[in-house]
Amino acid sequence: MKQEPHAPRLRLPLTWVGLLPFVIFVVMFLVLPTMHIVIGAFQTRDGAFTLQNILDLNSGTIPSSYWISVKISVASAALGCLIGFGMAAAVVFGAVPRWFKSPLLTFSGVASNFAGVPLAFAFLATFGPVGLVTVLLRNNFGIVLQRDLGFSILSFWGLTITYLFFQIPLMILIITPALEGLKREWREAAEVLGATGLQYWRMVALPILFPSILGTFALLFANAFGAVATAIALTGSSLNIVPIQLYAQIRGDVLGNPHLGYAMAFGMIVVTAIANIAYIWLRVRAERWLK
Amino acid sequence: MAFLTLTNIEKSFGAVKVVHDFDMSIDKGEFVSFLGPSGCGKTTILRMVAGFETPSGGTITIDGKDQSRLKPNQRNIGMVFQAYALFPNMNVFDNVAFGLKVAGKPRDEIQVRVTEMLKLIHLEHLADRYPYQMSGGQQQRVALARALAPKPQVLLLDEPLSALDAKIRVSLREEIRHIQRQLGITTIFVTHDQEEALSISDRVVVMNAGRADQIGTPFEIYNRPATRFVASFVGTLNLIEAKVVDAQKSTVAIGDQMIVLGEKIDLAAGSAVQLAMRPEAGSILPGATGNTTLTGQVVSSHFLGSVIRTRMDVAGNTVSFDMFNDPNMAPPAIGDTVALKIDSADLIILQA
Amino acid sequence: MSLWTRIAGWGALIFGLLYFFVPLGGLFEFSLKARRGVYSFDAYAKVLADPQFQQTFTYSVVMALVTIAIGVVLVVPTAFWVRLKMPWARPYVEFLTLMPLVIPAIVIVFGYIRLYNTSSFLPLTGSVMGTNLLLAFGYTILALPYMYRAVDTGLRTIDVATLTEAAQSLGAGWVTILGRVILPNVIPAVLSGAFLTFAIVIGEFTLAALLDRPAFGPYLQRIGANKAYEPFALSVIAFGITWGCLVLIQLVSRLQKTAQRPA
Numbered sequence: 001m002k003q004e005p006h007a008p009r010l011r012l013p014l015t016w017v018g019l020l021p022f023v024i025f026v027v028m029f030l031v032l033p034t035m036h037i038v039i040g041a042f043q044t045r046d047g048a049f050t051l052q053n054i055l056d057l058n059s060g061t062i063p064s065s066y067w068i069s070v071k072i073s074v075a076s077a078a079l080g081c082l083i084g085f086g087m088a089a090a091v092v093f094g095a096v097p098r099w100f101k102s103p104l105l106t107f108s109g110v111a112s113n114f115a116g117v118p119l120a121f122a123f124l125a126t127f128g129p130v131g132l133v134t135v136l137l138r139n140n141f142g143i144v145l146q147r148d149l150g151f152s153i154l155s156f157w158g159l160t161i162t163y164l165f166f167q168i169p170l171m172i173l174i175i176t177p178a179l180e181g182l183k184r185e186w187r188e189a190a191e192v193l194g195a196t197g198l199q200y201w202r203m204v205a206l207p208i209l210f211p212s213i214l215g216t217f218a219l220l221f222a223n224a225f226g227a228v229a230t231a232i233a234l235t236g237s238s239l240n241i242v243p244i245q246l247y248a249q250i251r252g253d254v255l256g257n258p259h260l261g262y263a264m265a266f267g268m269i270v271v272t273a274i275a276n277i278a279y280i281w282l283r284v285r286a287e288r289w290l291k
Numbered sequence: 292m293a294f295l296t297l298t299n300i301e302k303s304f305g306a307v308k309v310v311h312d313f314d315m316s317i318d319k320g321e322f323v324s325f326l327g328p329s330g331c332g333k334t335t336i337l338r339m340v341a342g343f344e345t346p347s348g349g350t351i352t353i354d355g356k357d358q359s360r361l362k363p364n365q366r367n368i369g370m371v372f373q374a375y376a377l378f379p380n381m382n383v384f385d386n387v388a389f390g391l392k393v394a395g396k397p398r399d400e401i402q403v404r405v406t407e408m409l410k411l412i413h414l415e416h417l418a419d420r421y422p423y424q425m426s427g428g429q430q431q432r433v434a435l436a437r438a439l440a441p442k443p444q445v446l447l448l449d450e451p452l453s454a455l456d457a458k459i460r461v462s463l464r465e466e467i468r469h470i471q472r473q474l475g476i477t478t479i480f481v482t483h484d485q486e487e488a489l490s491i492s493d494r495v496v497v498m499n500a501g502r503a504d505q506i507g508t509p510f511e512i513y514n515r516p517a518t519r520f521v522a523s524f525v526g527t528l529n530l531i532e533a534k535v536v537d538a539q540k541s542t543v544a545i546g547d548q549m550i551v552l553g554e555k556i557d558l559a560a561g562s563a564v565q566l567a568m569r570p571e572a573g574s575i576l577p578g579a580t581g582n583t584t585l586t587g588q589v590v591s592s593h594f595l596g597s598v599i600r601t602r603m604d605v606a607g608n609t610v611s612f613d614m615f616n617d618p619n620m621a622p623p624a625i626g627d628t629v630a631l632k633i634d635s636a637d638l639i640i641l642q643a
Numbered sequence: 644m645s646l647w648t649r650i651a652g653w654g655a656l657i658f659g660l661l662y663f664f665v666p667l668g669g670l671f672e673f674s675l676k677a678r679r680g681v682y683s684f685d686a687y688a689k690v691l692a693d694p695q696f697q698q699t700f701t702y703s704v705v706m707a708l709v710t711i712a713i714g715v716v717l718v719v720p721t722a723f724w725v726r727l728k729m730p731w732a733r734p735y736v737e738f739l740t741l742m743p744l745v746i747p748a749i750v751i752v753f754g755y756i757r758l759y760n761t762s763s764f765l766p767l768t769g770s771v772m773g774t775n776l777l778l779a780f781g782y783t784i785l786a787l788p789y790m791y792r793a794v795d796t797g798l799r800t801i802d803v804a805t806l807t808e809a810a811q812s813l814g815a816g817w818v819t820i821l822g823r824v825i826l827p828n829v830i831p832a833v834l835s836g837a838f839l840t841f842a843i844v845i846g847e848f849t850l851a852a853l854l855d856r857p858a859f860g861p862y863l864q865r866i867g868a869n870k871a872y873e874p875f876a877l878s879v880i881a882f883g884i885t886w887g888c889l890v891l892i893q894l895v896s897r898l899q900k901t902a903q904r905p906a
Contacts, residue, residue, distance in 0.1 A: 018724035019732065025717055026739050026787075028765075029780045033754020034746055040757065083662075086655035095652020110889045111663060113839075116846050117863040118670075118878035125875050126669030133669065165666065168659070185376035189434075191363040192341060192370040193390035193441060197645070203389070207380040226747030229848035233864050243749050250753050250853055262757075265750045276745045289379040289423060 038269065040262035053263035061240055062264065069225055069242040070271075072156060076163035077220035081213060083164070084171025092179040105176065108169035115166045120233035123162045127153040154235050162234060163227065167220050174219070178212040178286070208289065215282030222275035226268065242268060294319035294477050295340070295445055299349035302335055309335050311501045313349070320475040322468065324488035327498035328524070333481045336498075337447050340479065342366050353445060369438030369476075373450040375430040377422040383409070383433050384418040390441035408436040411470060428459040435467065439474065446471065446478040452487060460484075464491055485525045489513060497521045514569075519641040522567045531566040531608045531638070535559065546606020550583055553636035565641045570600070570613045572637035575623065581632035585610065589627045603629060667882070674875035686876035695862060696877070703851075703859035706775075707844035710782040711837045714790045717783065719833065722794045723825050726803050740791040743784050748849045752781060756853065774854055781850045786843050790836035797832020798825075834895045842888040846881055 044050045057063070091101045126132050131153070137143040152158055182205055190200040228243040242264065249261040293316035302310040310332045317323050325333035338344045340351055342363035351358045358366060377386050385392075387408050391401045409415045412432040422430055431451055438446060448467070452460040468491040471478050482488050488495050489509040497504045497512060497520070505517040516522035523530075533543040533550070538560060541552045545566075558564060573581065587605035599622045602611045612631060623629055677685035690696050725736050743751070755777055759767040767773035803825070810820045826833070851858035863881065867874040 015728045018728060019721065019736075022717055022721035022736070023739075025780075026742075026784070029755075030739075030742055030746070030751065030784050033751055033758050036758045037750060037754045083655070083659065086651070087659045090652035090655045093648075093652070095649050096656050100656065106889070106893060107663070109892075110886050113842055113846075113889070114882055114885055116848050117860060117867060117874075118846065118881040121867060121874050121878040122666040122670040122882070125673035125878075126666045131669055132672050133665065165663070168662070183374070183376065185372045185374050186378060188341075188343060188363070189370065189372060189376040189378075189437075190389070190393075191343075192366075192368055193437070194364045194367075194393045195389075196364060197648075199393055203392075204378050204380065208378075222745070226749070228747075228749050229860065229864070232848075233867055236868075243747065246749055246753070247849075247853070250749070250756065261753065265753050268747055268750055269745075272745055272747060289421070 034269070037262050037265045040259055041266035043259060043262075045259065053257075053259045054266075056257070056260055057263050057267060062245065065240045065242045065245045066267065068156070068240060072160055072163070072241065073221045073224035075157075075160045076167050076224045077217050079160070080164055080167030080171050080220050081217050084168045085175055085213065087168070088172045088176045088179055092176060101176075104172065108172045110169075112166050112169040112173060115227065116229035117233040119162060119165055120230050123153055123158070123165075124234065127151075127158065127161075154238065156239065159231060159234060159239060162230060163224050167224065170220060170223065171216055174216045175209075175212060178209055182208065208286075211282040211286035211289075215279040215286065218275040218278040218282070222272040222279070225275070226272055293317065294321075294354060295479075296352045297336070297340070297349065298352075300336065300339065300346050300351065301348035302332070302339065302344060303347045309501050310339075310346075313503055315496065315503070315506060317477055317479070319477050322471055322478045322480065322491065322493045324480045324482060324492040324495045325498055326482060326485055326488040326495055326524070328483055330500075331498040332501040333496075333498045334449055337449055337479060337481050340445070341368055341370055341447055367441070367443050369441070369443035369446045371431070371434050371438050371446075371448045371451045373453050375422070375427070375434045375454075377430055377434055377437070379422050382419050382421050383414065383425075386422070386433055387437045387440050389437060394441060404440055408440050411439075411473075412436045412466075426459075427455050428463055431455065431463065432466070435470070439470070439476070444477070446476050448478065448480045450481055450483065452482070452484070460487070467491070489525070497524060499524075516567065516639065516641075519565070519567075522639070522641055527570055527611070529568040529570065529608075529610045529612075530641075531568060531605065531610065533564050533566050535562050535564055545585065545608070548584075548586060548606065550585070550638065551635055552638055552640065553634070554640060556640065566638045567641050568610065568633065568638055570611050573612050573631040573633035574614060575601075575612075575629045575631055576614065576617075576620070579632040581634045581637075583633050583635045583638070585631045585633065586628065587631070589623045589625050589629055591625060592622045594622055601629075603631065605631075670875055670882070671879055674872060674879050677872040677876075686872040687880075690873050690876045690880070693873075699857050699859045699862035702857050703845050706779060706782060706858065707841045709779045710786060710844050711840050713779060713783045714786055714836065714840055715833055718787070718790050718794050718836070719826060719829065720821055722791060722798055723803060723821060726795075726798050727807060737791070737795075740787050744788050748781075748785060748847075749853070751784065752850045752853045755781060768854070774856060778850060778854050778856050778858075781854075782840075782844050782847065785847070785850070786836070786840040789839045789843070793832045793836035793839070794829060797829035797835075801825075801828045831895045831898060835892045838888040838892045838895070842885045845884055 041053050042049055042051065044052070057066075087104070090096050091098075091104055124131065127134060153162070186204055186208075187200055190204055195203065226243065228247060231239060231241055231244055232247065246261065246264050246268065249264065295317040297313055297315045300310060300313040301308065309330075313332075313336060315323075325336065327333050335344060339346050340358075342358065342361060342365075346359070353366070353368075378389065381389070384405055387405045388401050391404060396404075405418075406415065409418060412435060414429060414432060414436075417425065417429065417433075422433075425433070434451075451467070452464055455463065464487055467480075480488070480492065489512070492509060494507060495509055495512050496506045499518070499520045505512055505521045507515075512521060513526055516525065522528050531545060533545045535556055535558050536542040536544050536549065538556045538558060541554065541556055543550055543552060543556070543564060543566070552566075556564070573579075573585070585605050587603040587610065590602045590604050590609065592599065592601045594616075597616050598613050599616055600611060600613050601623055602609055604610075610631070674686050675682040675684065677683060677689070721736070725733050756768065759765050759773075759777060761769040767777040806824055806828070807820055810824045815824070845859055847858070848860035848864060852861040852864070859881075863874065863877055866877060
């Protein structure tokens with residue numbers, strides 16, 4: 001494609017016009033609303049600048065809701081990474097027949113989008129009070145899920161396991177290209193130099209994959225942190241996570257201070273932004289190494 | 292004495308046989324090149340020596356020990372790959388130290404050995420660099436140092452120069468040979484570039500479709516090619532069609548010129564035969580020596596500087612010959628009739 | 644490949660298969676239990692006959708189509724323009740399109756409610772039509788990353804500059820170029836983006852719930868809180884739709900690959 005010479009000054013505005021509709025749309029319906037929230041987090045009711053809202057985040061049930069959100073996000077991200085890695089590795093390295101790969105990736109594409117209310121019902125139908133597995137265990141093995149294994153779907157671990165349904169596939173989708181990017185020559189070079197399989201993984205493969213794994217962990221974390229619908233559908237409002245609190249606040253100002261809602265939203269943005277920046281930075285690093 | 296022997300080596304992938312009955316013994320400290328086009332089996336043999344492929348038949352021994360039960364990480368072999376294969380997460384020092392670390396050598400021993408290796412390849416100042424910060428030539432030198440650091444008994448190089456620029460290729464191949472001589476390590480070098488193979492090897496194995504067409508010194512391979520394939524693959528070659536006149540007297544006819552060859556002919560009178568001749572074999576200069584003459588008309592003449600490449604038509608065959616530039620003699624003109632003086636031994640009968 | 648590695652590999656895969664298919668199986672099984680003691684499709688029948696289902700599902704489908712239309716009109720010309728005239732701007736535009744993945748939907752809709760309420764310069768929430776429009780815009784933003792990436796990938800495979808110049812030399816204006824030259828060549832990519840948008844909009848909850856619109860997502864959640872077996876039937880339907888959309892995407896991209904080959 002031939003390189004266009006830099007347009008002379010007079011024509012520059014005209015080229016920009018082509019981009020205008022898009023920019024206006026994104027500004028109006030993404031940037032401005034977000035900025036409104038961010039700025040509102042630092043304002044009082046009368047519009048004066050204040051840090052009080054941010055400080056107020058440390059009151060009532062808010063800190064604990066952040067803490068629970070963080071715990072669920074970490075748990076589902078960590079498990080998602082681990083299990084997703086195992087499944088992707090099994091298929092890429094041929095521990096299971098190669099033709100598994102395509103159906104696995106397709107299914108992962110579907111499953112990673114299957115979130116929200118229907119997902120909650122799927123797990124309710126399986127592990128809920130009269131769910132398939134619950135009933136099966138009770139009738140055939142005499143195990144009562146809640147009593148004997150201490151497990152209830154309407155709880156922290158219940159939500160975590162439900163979130164895994166889209167976390168694991170997302171991990172599989174992102175880590176499979178990274179695993180395939182491990183050059184065969186690295187493994188052979190390591191072997192010829194005397195390394196065992198374990199040594200190769202410990203000294204070469206895992207360090208190479210580490211930025212990708214960590215980056216995906218950050219992405220999964222952000223993903224879980226912002227999820228609302230599944231949580232509401234599964235636990236009602238009984239599990240006190242940040243999105244649910246924010247949801248209640250938006251709905252009916254239960255906290256009595258609308259700007260506190262802004263602060264909570266701002267808090268969410270900060271958390272997901274940090275996680276996403278970490279993801280991007282780690283991706284760039286991983287790609288630079290592998291060029 | 293033979294250090295590395297390959298006996299009756301065969302390899303099939305499914306129904307496809309890629310290596311047929313390969314035999315060879317390599318002496319300690321010898322530098323052997325495996326030369327051939329893609330798919331001829333040279334890399335497969337190399338990988339069998341390394342242990343990445345298992346021979347379908349035959350044995351490989353190193354220093355008397357049968358290698359068939361040994362895994363690649365047990366054979367104490369150094370290998371350099373076409374794609375360098377440096378570990379991207381480690382700097383130069385750690386890459387070179389890898390084999391020693393894996394073997395559990397103590398830290399100070401590793402330090403000494405790695406520094407020694409980096410000095411050998413003249414890259415001590417790059418010890419902290421990462422692979423993505425270096426050029427292809429530098430990476431390949433580091434790969435060489437990495438392979439040699441654990442003092443392997445055999446060095447294998449799989450087309451190590453193919454991914455590099457032409458200039459680097461020439462300087463690096465000489466460096467490889469120099470280091471190899473210094474260390475006296477038995478080496479197998481796989482390449483498709485005949486100039487590489489000829490210039491640095493003790494012996495060359497020319498491979499064709501899974502078979503060794505010829506094993507010999509570069510001089511032998513070039514001047515006495517055993518098969519048509521070897522003759523055409525190595526160097527430029529003139530192919531001349533001739534007809535056998537008298538097998539006993541080794542006489543053939545090229546057009547209507549009677550030529551006596553320097554070797555015996557096994558074919559009946561009247562049969563067609565192909566002769567091969569190197570471009571530097573003959574001369575049209577006055578005072579040239581040779582017991583045979585080929586006469587023909589000049590078709591083209593190219594002045595290449597130090598060399599003049601002329602093409603002449605000999606009874607329908609295009610024969611190309613080179614001569615050095617002489618400021619006192621003008622190049623032949625198109626249409627001139629010239630007599631090319633050659634030695635009868637320079638016309639080689641090509642086997643089918 | 645050692646035995647242990649193989650066992651571990653199979654173990655991971657079987658675990659995965661169980662984990663993914665048991666809940667889906669449980670969902671389906673539960674949805675068939677409406678009639679006491681016997682499996683039946685009663686729950687599905689009730690759901691499909693429910694006027695609320697029909698209303699909200701229709702609403703969401705219409706919304707999805709509107710969102711796709713807005714998305715195509717917005718993204719295709721922009722991606723084209725950037726590729727043609729401002730290639731240096733691509734990283735920045737891409738960054739913008741990835742922002743919706745960073746900012747949670749709940750924050751976006753919170754911003755909408757606060758910014759575009761009845762006392763703002765653009766009182767969209769003041770009217771039903773306005774709110775519907777706002778919802779469509781919100782959906783467009785949510786689907787933006789996927790739509791842009793799909794279209795951009797599609798544009799990458801055709802030589803935008805040469806096609807445009809050829810069309811211009813034949814006298815075509817920008818609208819003609821976009822509508823008759825560029826768009827037909829990126830249809831597979833656009834369709835991929837469209838199906839993904841469809842799947843996203845149908846299942847979306849947060850935006851619709853907080854803007855109080857009669858969409859399928861909030862309906863699902865409401866039914867879940869009230870009825871016994873219908874929610875599960877609905878979820879099976881929702882899953883089937885998502886699955887269908889992605890299968891269509893796969894089909895379309897396979898068609899695109901074979902279509903490219905002659906070039």
